[in-house]
Amino acid sequence: MAVTLTVNGQARTVDADPDTPLLWVLRDELDLVGTKFGCGQALCGACTVHLDGTPVRSCQTTLGDVGNAKIITIEGLQGREAEAVRAAWVSLDVVQCGYCQSGQIMSAVALLAENKKPTDPDIDAAMDGNVCRCATYHRIRAAIHDAARRLEA
Amino acid sequence: MHMLQKLEPGVVSGLAAALSGAAQTPLSRRFVLAAMGGAGIGLVLGLRPEVAHAAPAGADAAGQAFNPFVKIAPDGTVTVIVKHLDKGQGIATGLATLAADELDADWSKVTTQFAPADAKTYGNALFGGAQGTGGSTSIAASYTVYRTAGAAARAMLVAAAARQWGVDPATVKVSGGVVSAGSRSAGFGALAEAAAKEQVPAEPKLKAASAFTLIGKEGIHRVDNVAKTTGARIYTQDLKLPDMLVAVVAHPPRFGATPKSFDATAAKAVNGVKDVVMVPQGVAVLATTTHAAIKGRDALKVEWDESKAETRSSADILADYKAAFAKPGLPVEAHGDVETALKAPGVKLVEAEFEFPYLAHAAMEPMNAAAQVKDGAVTIWTGCQFPSADLPNAAHTAGVAPDKVEIHTLWAGGSFGRRALASSDFVVEAVAIAKAHGKGVPVKLVWTREDDMKAGYYRPVYVHKVRAAVDASGKPVAWHHHVVGQSILAGTFFEQVMVKNGVDETSIEGTHGAYDIPNMKVELTTMKTGVPVLWWRSVGHTHTAYAVEVMMDQLARAAGQDPVAFRLAHATDERLKAVIRLAADKAGWGTPLPAGRTRGIAAHKSFNTYVAEVVEISLADSGVKVERVVAAVDCGVVVNPDVVRAQIEGGVGFGLGAALHDAITLDKGAVEQANFDTYEPLRMSQMPKVEVHLVASDVAPTGVGEPGVPPLAPAVANALLAATGRPVHRLPFAGQAFKPA
Numbered sequence: 001m002a003v004t005l006t007v008n009g010q011a012r013t014v015d016a017d018p019d020t021p022l023l024w025v026l027r028d029e030l031d032l033v034g035t036k037f038g039c040g041q042a043l044c045g046a047c048t049v050h051l052d053g054t055p056v057r058s059c060q061t062t063l064g065d066v067g068n069a070k071i072i073t074i075e076g077l078q079g080r081e082a083e084a085v086r087a088a089w090v091s092l093d094v095v096q097c098g099y100c101q102s103g104q105i106m107s108a109v110a111l112l113a114e115n116k117k118p119t120d121p122d123i124d125a126a127m128d129g130n131v132c133r134c135a136t137y138h139r140i141r142a143a144i145h146d147a148a149r150r151l152e153a
Numbered sequence: 154m155h156m157l158q159k160l161e162p163g164v165v166s167g168l169a170a171a172l173s174g175a176a177q178t179p180l181s182r183r184f185v186l187a188a189m190g191g192a193g194i195g196l197v198l199g200l201r202p203e204v205a206h207a208a209p210a211g212a213d214a215a216g217q218a219f220n221p222f223v224k225i226a227p228d229g230t231v232t233v234i235v236k237h238l239d240k241g242q243g244i245a246t247g248l249a250t251l252a253a254d255e256l257d258a259d260w261s262k263v264t265t266q267f268a269p270a271d272a273k274t275y276g277n278a279l280f281g282g283a284q285g286t287g288g289s290t291s292i293a294a295s296y297t298v299y300r301t302a303g304a305a306a307r308a309m310l311v312a313a314a315a316r317q318w319g320v321d322p323a324t325v326k327v328s329g330g331v332v333s334a335g336s337r338s339a340g341f342g343a344l345a346e347a348a349a350k351e352q353v354p355a356e357p358k359l360k361a362a363s364a365f366t367l368i369g370k371e372g373i374h375r376v377d378n379v380a381k382t383t384g385a386r387i388y389t390q391d392l393k394l395p396d397m398l399v400a401v402v403a404h405p406p407r408f409g410a411t412p413k414s415f416d417a418t419a420a421k422a423v424n425g426v427k428d429v430v431m432v433p434q435g436v437a438v439l440a441t442t443t444h445a446a447i448k449g450r451d452a453l454k455v456e457w458d459e460s461k462a463e464t465r466s467s468a469d470i471l472a473d474y475k476a477a478f479a480k481p482g483l484p485v486e487a488h489g490d491v492e493t494a495l496k497a498p499g500v501k502l503v504e505a506e507f508e509f510p511y512l513a514h515a516a517m518e519p520m521n522a523a524a525q526v527k528d529g530a531v532t533i534w535t536g537c538q539f540p541s542a543d544l545p546n547a548a549h550t551a552g553v554a555p556d557k558v559e560i561h562t563l564w565a566g567g568s569f570g571r572r573a574l575a576s577s578d579f580v581v582e583a584v585a586i587a588k589a590h591g592k593g594v595p596v597k598l599v600w601t602r603e604d605d606m607k608a609g610y611y612r613p614v615y616v617h618k619v620r621a622a623v624d625a626s627g628k629p630v631a632w633h634h635h636v637v638g639q640s641i642l643a644g645t646f647f648e649q650v651m652v653k654n655g656v657d658e659t660s661i662e663g664t665h666g667a668y669d670i671p672n673m674k675v676e677l678t679t680m681k682t683g684v685p686v687l688w689w690r691s692v693g694h695t696h697t698a699y700a701v702e703v704m705m706d707q708l709a710r711a712a713g714q715d716p717v718a719f720r721l722a723h724a725t726d727e728r729l730k731a732v733i734r735l736a737a738d739k740a741g742w743g744t745p746l747p748a749g750r751t752r753g754i755a756a757h758k759s760f761n762t763y764v765a766e767v768v769e770i771s772l773a774d775s776g777v778k779v780e781r782v783v784a785a786v787d788c789g790v791v792v793n794p795d796v797v798r799a800q801i802e803g804g805v806g807f808g809l810g811a812a813l814h815d816a817i818t819l820d821k822g823a824v825e826q827a828n829f830d831t832y833e834p835l836r837m838s839q840m841p842k843v844e845v846h847l848v849a850s851d852v853a854p855t856g857v858g859e860p861g862v863p864p865l866a867p868a869v870a871n872a873l874l875a876a877t878g879r880p881v882h883r884l885p886f887a888g889q890a891f892k893p894a
Contacts, residue, residue, distance in 0.1 A: 016444075017424070020444050021444065024442060024443050024444035027391070027443070028399075028442040028443055028444065029442070031393065032384075033384075033387070033390075033391035033393075034383070034384020034385070035384070036388075036390065036517075036518070036566075037390060037443070037519075037599075038517055038518075038519075038602065039602040039828055039829050040601055040602055040828075041602070041828050041829070041830070043602075043828055043829035043830055044517070044602075044829050044834075046517060073384070074383065074384035075383070075384050086382045086383070089378070089382045090374065090378050090379060090382060093374055093375050093378050093795055093796075093799065094378070094382075095241075095375065095377065095378050095381040095382065096241030096242070096243070096567075096799060096803055097240055097241030097516070097517060097518070097564075097565065097566045097567040098241065098377065098380075098381030098386055098564070098566070099388060099516075099517040099518045099566025099567060100517045100566075101381050101382060102384045105382060123837065124837050124838035127837040128836045128837050128838050130837070131517070131829060131834045131836065132517070132806075133515060133516055133517045133567050133569070133807070133834055134241045134517075134567060134803045134806075134807075135802065135803045135805070135806020135807050135809075135810070135835055135840065136799070136802075136803065136806075137806060137835070137836075137837045137840035138802050138806070138840055138842070138843050139799070139802070140837070141837070141840070
């Protein structure tokens with residue numbers, strides 16, 4: 001059935017069953033493939049998107065769950081926090097394989113939007129759901145602190 | 154399940170030649186350095202004029218080809234053709250750095266492109282000319298190749314400028330992507346067309362290390378870091394091709410089982426499902442979307458033939474392996490008289506049996522490949538780590554000649570060894586499905602996390618039995634080491650050239666040689682088990698380093714000596730000693746720690762790179778917590794120090810996650826783990842602070858993708874020994890109780 005979503009500020013109409021995970025709607029119907037498939041069970045965070053600014057795992061969010069919420073994906077991520085996070089990520093060369101990094105960045109931006117100066121325990125709590133098999137955690141932590149400093153400036 | 158087990162013609166003989174060239178020296182590692190000899194490099198380079206013409210010729214979107222490795226576009230963009238797969242380790246950045254430095258290019262205008270499958274041009278000299286990535290060989294195999302390619306292109310730019318300007322080439326300078334002489338100057342782009350027509354220099358002069366502008370420098374950023382922060386980087390998982398179908402496969406519940414029959418009625422009723430086909434690997438549902446293919450697969454009914462399946466449980470396999478300690482294994486290393494020395498009066502004997510589980514690679518991007526079989530030709534898109542296997546395997550599966558196969562290599566979302574295998578399992582599966590569907594459309598095979606986790610090709614289960622002794626003066630005098638486990642190379646094309654006298658080097662690499670032990674015996678018993686196994690980031694060193702380094706701490710205790718001093722007293726290699734000293738010094742070895750913390754050290758040479766790691770741990774109700782890791786690394790010349798540090802940091806995290814809680818186990822042959830809830834990856838809150846210190850060196854560079862892994866687990870075990878007084882002989886640590894002494 002046809003459903004209209006607000007994705008990255010645009011109205012997009014898709015024809016899919018309400019039980020379809022948002023992940024597959026974004027990737028297969030809307031060609032927004034920056035949101036990654038990692039586990040399908042909300043265990044790895046690679047599929048993280050924002051619903052009205054809140055990070056959610058799109059693999060366990062169905063089309064029917066979305067309602068009128070505004071969806072932001074990595075492709076549409078903008079604003080001060082997003083700029084600071086991307087600048088920090090590039091400056092510290094955080095990425096390795098990069099497959100999890102869309103989800104990492106979505107979670108990091110949501111953290112900084114809520115908490116301008118996160119502590120290490122804050123970072124652990126916000127980022128523990130985002131798996132990186134390359135184990136870039138060390139640099140993700142440093143980059144979140146770096147992004148917080150950039151936001152202060 | 155049929156798997157072709159042969160390489161492209163010529164490659165096996167290349168591997169054999171590489172080995173025979175090394176026959177005079179002990180075969181101490183699986184990829185033989187003898188293949189690096191001068192003539193071999195010249196051929197691989199393709200820089201002789203007659204070979205250079207075989208390169209991607211003329212101009213294309215990426216510009217003029219100067220040789221198989223360097224192109225320059227009219228806008229000055231330098232494209233470096235990367236012959237190795239970048240799966241996160243940063244090899245695209247590393248190879249581009251080598252060429253760009255000799256070229257004196259502007260780093261901000263350097264980009265990369267993966268090479269096509271063409272072993273003649275892009276073979277790995279350390280794989281005997283086979284095209285592939287692994288064994289931490291890429292930088293070692295490419296250091297001179299890419300520098301020479303850059304220097305050759307630079308010389309051609311200089312020659313073209315001199316010709317255009319009517320000046321002596323000796324007066325032409327190149328810096329930061331600009332060619333100049335006196336008041337004349339031009340960018341690379343303006344000169345590229347003319348320069349590509351200049352004579353290819355046979356032996357371009359390489360820079361002295363003191364003239365490097367990029368190699369070894371800080372602040373040279375990865376070529377892929379922007380695209381990987383915007384969502385723009387496309388992986389195989391993201392591929393969309395015209396008329397493409399997505400395939401999701403019902404795989405057998407046990408290794409060695411095959412599909413017998415299936416009922417696709419319900420699957421075909423799912424909206425979007427287009428076809429259901431049986432292939433040797435299982436039953437594939439093809440659909441227009443991934444979700445439809447998954448739903449279709451869920452609705453399938455399949456009957457399996459399990460008559461040839463592996464039906465043992467992990468505990469049975471472990472018991473079978475341990476029973477093998479009773480009989481002698483094949484000799485690997487023997488000197489002195491071990492049995493007499495172990496029984497000599499006054500010696501202190503230490504005995505241990507070690508257990509190591511199956512481990513899954515579990516890369517973030519589940520394995521996948523797209524394949525199109527059309528008009529007698531095959532096209533493949535995948536994160537291709539081993540073109541010299543994937544190409545002939547795909548050709549055989551499709552029933553076409555190897556020259557009818559084209560491979561497009563995409564950036565890969567991790568590998569840790571999983572993408573380089575003799576059977577090309579997921580590539581062959583994609584080709585088989587595309588062929589069975591028969592409509593000529595591209596088919597993207599998607600494995601779910603569960604498919605990936607249960608697909609096998611694990612780090613094998615190993616058990617070790619070690620008996621070692623120190624004499625009354627505290628010197629280690631005897632070491633008997635028996636390794637039992639499954640061979641990674643058996644049954645593959647590697648076996649004929651890399652298994653000697655029944656001994657698979659990858660089963661025992663790292664068991665001996667690091668320390669001076671006058672009486673030593675190493676044996677190997679190879680078991681036949683129906684579980685597909687494979688190399689997993691640092692291969693044999695994943696378990697041998699653990700056994701050796703935990704024993705070294707136990708022996709140091711028996712000798713009443715400090716673990717660092719004990720290692721330094723008996724290590725045979727100055728480079729190993731140097732990293733031990735550096736790590737110990739930077740970690741403050743011997744200085745007081747906060748209450749509740751202990752330190753442990755381990756050091757290991759793998760893939761010709763030396764790494765020592767000192768860890769600090771604390772004990773909590775939840776188990777061991779690693780607080781800090783200080784690593785010292787000697788990998789010879791450092792091409793990009795930050796990429797090296799990143800690989801060691803990643804190796805520490807990868808090794809730690811596995812050591813803490815990972816094991817693949819079987820229940821009557823069925824894999825018990827499915828996803829990241831039962832096979833737990835390391836998470837942010839478990840990642841220690843990591844400091845990496847690099848040894849300055851002018852020795853030829855070696856790899857860093859793997860060597861950060863082996864010392865981590867034994868260093869943690871040794872810190873546990875310090876905390877509890879009890880050695881840990883079984884991995885993972887999860888489920889074991891650790892109480893402060």
